[in-house]
Amino acid sequence: MERPLMPGGTIGILGGGQLGRMSALAARRLGYKVRTFDPSAGACAAAIADEHVTAEWSDTAALTRFAQGCGRITLEFENIPPATVEFVAQSVPSHPSAQVLATCQNRRREKEFLRAAGIPCARFAVVASLAELQAAVPTIGFPCVLKTADFGYDGKGQVKLPTAEADLAEAWAKIGGALGVLEAWVPYQLEISVLVARTVDGRTAVYEAAENSHRNHILHLSISPARITAATAAEARAVALGIAEKIGLVGLLAVEMFVQDGRIIVNELAPRPHNSGHQTFDDLWKNGLEPDWTKVLTDPSAKLHLYDKGKAAPGRKMGHVTVTAPTREEALHRAEGLFAALSA
Ligand SMILES: Nc1ncnc2c1ncn2[C@@H]1O[C@H](COP(=O)(O)OP(=O)(O)O)[C@@H](O)[C@H]1O
Numbered sequence: 502m503e504r505p506l507m508p509g510g511t512i513g514i515l516g517g518g519q520l521g522r523m524s525a526l527a528a529r530r531l532g533y534k535v536r537t538f539d540p541s542a543g544a545c546a547a548a549i550a551d552e553h554v555t556a557e558w559s560d561t562a563a564l565t566r567f568a569q570g571c572g573r574i575t576l577e578f579e580n581i582p583p584a585t586v587e588f589v590a591q592s593v594p595s596h597p598s599a600q601v602l603a604t605c606q607n608r609r610r611e612k613e614f615l616r617a618a619g620i621p622c623a624r625f626a627v628v629a630s631l632a633e634l635q636a637a638v639p640t641i642g643f644p645c646v647l648k649t650a651d652f653g654y655d656g657k658g659q660v661k662l663p664t665a666e667a668d669l670a671e672a673w674a675k676i677g678g679a680l681g682v683l684e685a686w687v688p689y690q691l692e693i694s695v696l697v698a699r700t701v702d703g704r705t706a707v708y709e710a711a712e713n714s715h716r717n718h719i720l721h722l723s724i725s726p727a728r729i730t731a732a733t734a735a736e737a738r739a740v741a742l743g744i745a746e747k748i749g750l751v752g753l754l755a756v757e758m759f760v761q762d763g764r765i766i767v768n769e770l771a772p773r774p775h776n777s778g779h780q781t782f783d784d785l786w787k788n789g790l791e792p793d794w795t796k797v798l799t800d801p802s803a804k805l806h807l808y809d810k811g812k813a814a815p816g817r818k819m820g821h822v823t824v825t826a827p828t829r830e831e832a833l834h835r836a837e838g839l840f841a842a843l844s845a
């Protein structure tokens with residue numbers, strides 16, 4: 502059995518984005534050393550790490566250098582080739598495993614895992630050609646959504662098919678003619694996410710569900726705890742725990758879910774930290790100009806987190822603000838006020 506890595510040890514993080522940056526900050530606070538690996542030299546987690554390795558995911562010489570001296574390796578980005586994790590895992594215990602990553606990063610494997618595990622998810626069909634899409638549509642019904650099996654994020658690689666008038670050939674072309682998953686549209690009332698962590702010996706921690714709303718497919722606001730009943734919240738936690746156990750998770754997993762009439766329907770799995778863990782604002786940089794942060798800095802209920810990513814671009818996750826208050830309603834009201842003031 503793997504022994505716990507004690508403070509003073511080095512945690513290697515594959516990926517150098519804002520999730521890695523925040524993980525690195527948390528690890529450092531606990532006294533760990535941090536090493537990051539990313540194809541970009543300017544990755545924003547690198548500034549927090551003791552060492553940063555810039556190399557491609559397939560560069561085994563660089564991965565060997567990176568792994569040497571790490572006590573544990575984890576990841577903060579979902580689209581890392583599983584072979585990369587497999588490679589470093591030969592010399593250093595690495596979590597989540599290449600297998601968990603492979604299941605979560607591909608919608609086909611993800612959905613097939615959920616279905617086989619008996620976890621409620623949207624009705625779906627795997628489609629490998631336009632003819633298969635045409636054949637699957639009547640079985641799934643409208644509205645539905647066609648998603649690429651690989652490399653989808655922030656709503657990229659998906660097309661909604663609202664009615665029978667939808668142009669299937671166009672939709673097929675839009676997802677690049679790659680393997681796809683056709684999903685029934687879920688008429689949900691809320692989107693929530695639950696973070697679950699599991700140790701090598703099977704101990705788990707599960708967090709309160711956060712309620713998420715998106716703008717332009719990017720997380721805009723997370724409210725925690727979510728505005729759901731205690732029974733729904735308990736079901737959400739139980740579903741997340743069940744997934745962690747059935748998938749054999751070691752490490753961290755975010756489970757995105759829909760709430761429809763009080764019931765949980767699982768949407769996606771992300772075996773890593775999650776933006777709903779810290780409430781993300783975006784798109785405040787008008788014409789590339791930095792917003793006036795004094796509005797946030799002078800509000801004692803608000804905390805500003807900036808990722809030091811350099812140049813802003815529409816949709817780029819640059820930072821977030823957390824607001825805490827005695828009630829959820831007050832926190833929401835203040836957050837909306839700050840967002841309005843920053844957008845002005
Ligand atoms: N089957 C569905 N029914 C209803 N809404 C959906 C469905 N699939 C996706 N969505 C909406 O699109 C968003 C992005 O889809 P998702 O599958 O989470 O992809 P990603 O987050 O990887 O871009 C979801 O958060 C949800 O708002």
Ligand SMILES: [Mg+2]
Nearest residue numbers: 655757768769
């Ligand atoms: Mg998602």
